[in-house]
Amino acid sequence: MSMQANQRSSELQGGGKGGGDQFSRTGFILAAIGSSVGLGNMWKFPYITGKYGGAAFFLVFIICLIIIGLPVMLAEMAIGRGGRGSAAASFTRLSGKKTWGGLGFISVLASFLIFSYYAVVAGWTLHYAMLSFTGQLFSSTDFGGRFDSFIGSYWPVFWQGAVLLLTVVVLAAGISSGIERFNKILIPGLVILLIVLVVRSLTLEGAMEGVSFFLNPDFGKLTPEAVLAALGHAFFSLSLGMGIMITYGAYVKKQQSLSGAAFAVGLGDLLYALLAGLIIFPTTFAFNLEPAQGPGLVFVVLPVAFEAMPLGAWFGGLFFILLAIAALTSAVSLLEVSVSFLMERVRWGRTKTVWITGIICFIVGLPSALSVGGAVGGLSFGGKSIFDWVDFVTSNVMLPFGGLVVTIFAGYIWKNAAEEAGLTARWFKVWLFMLRYVAPILVMLVFLYSTGIIHF
Template sequence: MNLNKGSQNQEGAGGSGGKSSDQFSRYGFILAAIGSAVGLGNMWKFPYITGKYGGAAFFLVFIICLIAVGLPVLLAEMAIGRGGRGNASTSMVRLSGKKSWGGFGFISIFGSFMIFSYYAVVAGWTLHYAYLSFTGQLFGGADFGTQFGDFIGGYLPVFYQLLVVLLTAWVVAVGISSGIERFNKILIPGLVVLLILLVIRSLTLDGAGAGVEFFLNPDFSKLSPTAVLVALGHAFFSLSLGMGVMITYGAYVSKQQSLSKAALAVGFGDLLYAFLAGLIIFPTTFAFNLEPAQGPGLVFVVLPTAFEAMPFGALFGGLFFILLAVAALTSAVSLLEVPVAYVMEKWKMSRTKAVWMTAIICFIVGLPSALSVGGAVSGLTFGGKTFFDWMDFLSSNVLLPVGGLVVTLFAGWVWKDAYSEADLTPGWYKVWKFALRWVAPILVVLVLLISSGVISE
């Protein structure tokens, strides 16, 4: 079914593998998939876990996990989408012939919906800080912790959340080739330029060498079974797996596209982004004797201290937050497309109507998240967690691992014709099948147990 035309019937779009009237070009599909993978996590979480678990030793394990598990699951999601020509739920039903798989596929769709609702809040923070940095309002001897607290404690985050939702909805409403693909063709090259500029700036700071050494010097004594699972979890989630994105995007891919080559390109893009993020964060923080803390504290409190102290700090600070905003928006577009595709297909709705209805609901659902991180409802907690914390915990630590597990089991055991979509030689197909049947499910379950707190790190 053509997911851009809610009124079109299944046969018209080639439910058995026909060509959609609005689909990605080969280059556009790879850029859109990379845009989805390139998000905020690699910029504020990857440096922290890399430093905690052995620097280059952890980075090496991350590469192995990405190749051994991440890429097989990525290829499986792409193949399911192209083979089923529908959203994550419908594709599994079509390929298995069993309606029960529709419910399992819906898990990832619901996960994307939940993530977008609060991801738009954090993306809005990056837009606000880019504005503050370029206008010079961010600097001037301020206490950055207090400044960030004052911002998230008011109602301004709601405005920026709405701005992100509107921008994302506008792109998705235009369509696949004219909207999502064109958006990524403009922003991803721009993101690469920003990365290179910021890497050059960070590497030329006095004292940057200590940060590079910390990042690239392996400390195998810090590696542990937990470190391996953390690396696997980051490789898995940094590729946007388990959230229905690659299945949905796969539905818009031509049969002439090599999915195996596309998966390799996306994996390399994600790996390169993580590596360059490390070359920005570690030299910058070490040059100013700062701690590369995890989460918002690194981006909105620690790094502004470094930008204020360096020459042309307002410029480079602005570029950094624009970089984060671009990464956030390209991921937000893919997250919104997943539930939109489901709504169009489920209720035979036009793309425009489905986009704006879904976006409005996401905005409303995300309001408590915007107001719970120091805001009006921050005092309302359940089990010691705010609404934002619960949305993040349930989505990232429960829904996505379960969604990823569903994909591995479906492609490994249920879908009998996966070979025809995977673009693999017989030898590599056996390796891929083994990884999906045995390696990935076991490791994903372990990641789920750790991320949900059943097994402590």
């Protein structure tokens, strides 16, 4: 790519501030970790770990992170830094063919659609944090009824708007002053909250029974379905296939070690998942509650435990603040993918692009906000609401497709992958082997399993 093209790309990515707006080394790692530590690790990972063999499943999850997560993540980061553009433009610049840019656009569209409903769920966490701190959450023990009443009203739209406003304000400030500064504040805060809540959970009477259920290995439960579940979660929890790591890679300095950054992000994701389990299971077992999965766990089951424990309103509030932080750091990275793309396509300044993208995303997300028991909750297609369909198509179809595009491009098409990834000759051969022969097969298995085409 020519010097002029590099400069033009830097100006676009820098939001019209003269170019050069990039992550610091620490800032990039924290932003990438912020993208990966989302709601899934809190309300899905503990459940599937307990279901599929505890520590045995956790071991398989670690292996899956190594063989599929880290290679694909490194490829995405390298494509972004090598192409110095959006998740679509980087493919075009590195290949010289618009077809690859079109395939990369699928990731841009996926991240946009995911953000449209992810902002809705993030809004729920903000609402429940307020309810918990004020004590209103515990004015009645009918937590299921309270949640149904809330999502059936128009209040989710208000909280969706609040999340969008926060996200837009962060992105409008730019890369170093916005995304990086935001994550430098929130990620340490998230770590502190995790430690506080883990200590509180482990000191509850009966907590060790939950720890035993979570971490005692039961290899008899390691079925083929369990392995595929571990593969899928390793892929999705690292925000792969969404164009995020490609977009963030475009803001990384050449001196940054991409392999070191990928390892740090994978380790951060792993520790977050572990600590999430050490919060959920000790708490639910201490109060004889049945661990659930998804929104039912955090908005219906866990409030029962918080209501029963000393200072439960405060610990409940801290828990929902933790969820809100995890959701917001992911939301920022999701919307930035679309912002980066539009800045290149329409050549607007960052502030204008961010606000217009945010408003469009808010409008697109309204059906999702109102379809989970709300004004359009009665609309169902094939047994799924609008919210469920957007989630299903993006998570189970578009993301695996995006991941497959990355593996094929880095493994077969892009000739300078080794130089950009910064790997030694030996490690490059291992990485290339994983991208060419292992990761594509595993990504296809994730797609076939998550869409229900194969099952056990």
